[in-house]
Amino acid sequence: MTEQKEIKITGENTAFRNELMQKKGAERIMYCYQCGICTADCPVAKRVKEFRPRRIARLAVLGQKDRLLSGDTLWLCAGCYTCYERCPEKVKVSEIVSALRNIAVEEGLVRPTFKALMKSISEKGYIYEIDEFENEMREDEGLPEAPSPAQEEIDKILKKTGFMERLGGVQR
Numbered sequence: 599m600t601e602q603k604e605i606k607i608t609g610e611n612t613a614f615r616n617e618l619m620q621k622k623g624a625e626r627i628m629y630c631y632q633c634g635i636c637t638a639d640c641p642v643a644k645r646v647k648e649f650r651p652r653r654i655a656r657l658a659v660l661g662q663k664d665r666l667l668s669g670d671t672l673w674l675c676a677g678c679y680t681c682y683e684r685c686p687e688k689v690k691v692s693e694i695v696s697a698l699r700n701i702a703v704e705e706g707l708v709r710p711t712f713k714a715l716m717k718s719i720s721e722k723g724y725i726y727e728i729d730e731f732e733n734e735m736r737e738d739e740g741l742p743e744a745p746s747p748a749q750e751e752i753d754k755i756l757k758k759t760g761f762m763e764r765l766g767g768v769q770r
């Protein structure tokens with residue numbers, strides 16, 4: 599049985615929750631009533647028992663910054679927006695996750711795997727290399743070759759946002 603850690607609410611926790619609620623899409627945190635629909639329909643939660651959108655919403659309500667920003671959990675979300683569409687209170691867990699990731703990036707708490715993905719996008723325009731084998735698989739499925747990435751546009755976005763530097767010095 600997983601050990602349950604006691605959660606103490608301090609002024610710091612409340613301040614963090616209020617900070618989070620100022621972020622776009624995270625305004626309705628306090629409307630979460632823990633119905634669990636987000637978790638029931640989340641494709642990642644179906645496969646990873648540690649990943650519970652409902653828990654993310656609860657920890658956000660409780661302003662548990664350290665628990666939310668540490669570890670891999672935050673980076674497992676696939677951004678599919680199922681929770682966004684299903685939540686009866688329009689809490690938008692997907693947006694809360696994005697807001698938390700932005701805070702994590704600002705604080706230099708990005709997981710190495712995510713850094714590697716971003717490095718690949720900056721170098722190849724995709725999160726992994728699209729080679730002949732990938733295109734053959736696409737052909738088998740009746741799909742055209744993968745389009746060339748819009749590298750110029752990607753470069754512009756990365757430069758303008760200073761994204762790679764924010765990730766801790768991952769450079770092209």
Ligand code: SF4
Pocket residue numbers: 629630631632633634635636637651652655684685686687688689690691
């Ligand atoms: S975020 Fe929405 S769907 Fe998820 S537990 Fe809270 S109220 Fe329910």
Ligand code: SF4
Pocket residue numbers: 636639640641642643651674675676677678679680681682691692695
């Ligand atoms: S956006 Fe993330 S948390 Fe929401 S259902 Fe999809 S994978 Fe789960």
